[in-house]
Amino acid sequence: MSTTAIPAGTKWWSGGKSPFNASYGKVMMWYFLMSDAFTFGAFLISYGTIRFSVNHWADPNHVFNAFPFAGHANLPLAFVSLMTFILIFSSVTMVLAVHEGHKMNRKGVEKYMILTIIGGLAFLGCQAWEWTHLITGDHAVLVNGQIEHWGTTVSKNPWGPEVMFNGQEVATPGPIAFGGYFFGITGFHGFHVFSGVIINIVMYIKTKLGHFDERGHYEMIEKAGLYWHFVDLVWVFVFLCFYLI
């Protein structure tokens, strides 16, 4: 996007200037995001460790195969791809807002911030639907020789190996960690999306009030944008770890 004409042989560390040619706020936002990447990484790797350590794990194509208003149709990957595209698209509108900010175009920033906020809210709505669907789901599970009906929660996993019972295939309880990891990690990500939406709303209001025009630059939009893209980046990995593999 931007090119910086930097003279060759610039002595970055000779003092008197930022060796990173960036403002304090932006550098610190990057370091915060790096530490946040380690937090998410630790969660996902812990999930991977547990998944490697058990003999049976729920097949994501069976667990996540529903779509709103599609009834009981078997649509693996459909809903989560919708969520993924919503987030990619809101990332594009965010980067367009940053672009308009570089051009000092207040109207443009406002328009793209609104679109980004809508994208974030749409994603949160999708996640709320998915959670509700999983928690209130009704699956026959063979527990101690009796059929019980379970949803997917942090304490119940109806997606275990299947056995024959009264001439029917019926699932047994699966590793309890499944719900904890799924709701924990997507919840932590969802909370990041939620706080990203709040930050974007604040940025929208500040743009609307002309604060950035007074300041002479739209760097705050860039910093909010960094956070928002990070949320999208994390989703790329959550999508990989929970839905694809």
Place this chain on the structure above:
Amino acid sequence: MSQHTISPEITFAPEHASGTKKIWKTFWILSIITIIELGLGLAIYNIHKGEHPNAMLVLFFKGVVCILTIAKAYYIVSIFMHLGDEVRNMIMTIVVPLCLFIWFIIAFLWDGNSWKNMRNTNGGSRPAQTEQVAPAHVEKGAKE
């Protein structure tokens, strides 16, 4: 392009691109990679549905999906987050620490696999079963 003094810390003001071509190009790259990933996900689903799932093929597809995800991460960080436009010192302070993940992933997945072997052999006191207890994969259709 007028020069805006963002802060005194910025010695060399960046010159921002005037068009949005690169942004849309990145959007299309990300979308196409995602569609390929979904295609591979569905392929894995169909292999699992089959009579004799080919474990090696599934593993191969999963590896491809992982590599595609890393490509997506590169495009998001480099283009959308503009890290590719920062000075090299800055890029290195972000990217080099993330190399810890290489050790992190290998070590912990190895550990998980070791737990599984212990679980299946009572800590090594009995030989591992050749077939795991998980019964044949049965297509359950939609919801019960």
